[in-house]
Amino acid sequence: MPAVTMDPLDLASVLCSRICHDVINPVGAIQNGLELLADEKDAAMRDDALDLIGKSAASASAKLKFARIAYGASGSAGASLDMGDAQAVAADMFIDGRTTMSWSAPRVLLPKNKIKLLLNLLLLAAQSIPRGGHIDVKADIEGETCRYEIRAKGSYARVPPHTVDLLAGESETGVVDAEGVRAYHAGLLARAVGMDVSIALIEDAVVIEAKPAA
8 A cells, every 4th residue: 555645735735625624514504594694584583593503603613623723733843732621622522412422531731742643533533423423532641651542332333434544644546635634644643643543343333542652
């Protein structure tokens, strides 16, 4: 399997496309709700429009806050991030109720790329249960040594296509599209912090593990 050989500018473009794809639905729903408010006289329908706007605004805000940490610079080079802040933005990602999350991790400061890795693996877990379900996040941390385990259970749980190869930095075409960039980006982060990542369907759950590289 050939290694991915993308120009950094192309990779940045794909990441931007992924973020825009994630945010466009709630933003579009806000626009639809505002148009309905402008034209609708019925009080019940206006209440429905306001409810749609409120929920969609909360969803868009949650996705942007999550992306700021998972993809963004999140402070200066070498900065640490708070695991508690990571838990907060992760929980807000599932406010629609289709997916629930349990989180077991100490509230500590860690190098930002280790926090970013955990959040990117959480995105892969959510992607593996397209109809929703439950995600269990566990982090064992001693100093700056981390071990992560994420279990995703739900209807039609499956490892997304090409994820194993993309985590390893490989692709049949040598490039990555917006659908696969989550896995590829997670692999980049794992190698940057000296960790190995595995993903597999075990019984009825997709299990993602990250541990210090051998």
